[in-house]
Amino acid sequence: MSHPFFGEGPKPRIFGHRGFVSAASASAGVVENSREAIAAALAAGVDFVESDCQLTADGRVVLFHDATLTRTLGDPRRVSAVDYAELAELMELRGGLLTLDEAVTDFPEARFNIDMKSAAVAEPAGAIVGQLAPDRVLIGSFSEALRLRSLAAARAASGVRPATGAGQRAIVRILTAVAMRSKALLDRAFSGVDALQIPERQGPVRVLSDRLLNEAHTRGVEVHVWTVNASEHMLSLARQGVDGLITDRADVAVGLFR
Structure with a gap:
């Protein structure tokens, strides 16, 4: 059985990747x-908002997503070198800055998939999740160590274990166990994981397979594929039986499946 975070809604579940920015909004x-991107994803009808978090210089x-402001704002500084007030001013005309605590309180019905992007942010973000929305946030990270630290902070704050997605090392262990067809290894590899969030392929290597789906579903683990933007690709993955699609095109996904 899936973690209660996912609810009983229809599949494939639709995740708005970093919210939703239409061509007109861009x-x-x-x-x-941004605040506007998160609101737009929810207005479009996504089931979950996929986002990322960083820590400002003054601990907000x-x-x-990125460690620096270069790609998003054309500023070479690191997020960790800018305080909240200045970053909010820089984002004022770019859709508005949103803190994690604002996200879960200002959008009280929304469910979030939050990726921990730095060692500094893992525990503060986990504590916010535990204090404010342990049942509405899935904690993930590319780093398995950061994921576990954030998860522990959330659990310490609430006594509840939020949903969590496997980090890179856990995914490698799972793929190895699937290839070896070892039930004991599979049980250990999937333990404590509620979702695999993976690309369909990583370079020449195919990550998603029917066998992986079957082993995950046997253990109540959902499989979500990123980043899927073309309608035919979405339909193909849905037919294969994936549980969720992480997409920049919330409008396309909602139009197809809702």
């Missing part, structure tokens, strides 16, 4: 992970 200067957990 031309107006709106950027990913903000929704932001």
Whole structure:
């Protein structure tokens, strides 16, 4: 059985990747992970908002993907070198800055998939999740160590274990166990994981397979594929039986499946 975080809604579940920025919004200067992007994803009808967090110089957990402001704001500084007030001013005309605590309180019905992007942010973000929304946030990270630290902080704050997605090392262990067809290894590899969030392929290597899906589903683990933007690709993965699609095109996904 899936973690209660996922609920009983229809599949494939639709995750708005860093919110949703339409072409019109992008031309107006709106950027990913902004307040406007998160609101637009929810208005479009996504089931979950996929986002990321970083820590500002004065210790605020903000929704932001990159370690620097270069790609999003054209500023070479690191997020960790800028305080909240200045970053909020920089984001004012780009859709608005959103902190993690604001995200879960200002959008009280929304469910979030939050990726921990730095060692500094893992525990503060986990504590916010535990204090404010342990049942509405899935904690993930590319780093298995950061994922576990954030998860522990959330559990310490609430006594509840939020949903969590496997980090890179856990995914490698799972793929190895699937290839070896060892039930004991599979049980250990999937333990404590509620979702695999993976690309369909990594370079020449195919990550998603029917066998992986079957082994995950046997253990109540969902499989979500990123980043899927073309309608035919979405339909193909849905037919294969994936549980969720992480997409930049919330409008396309909602139009197809809802």
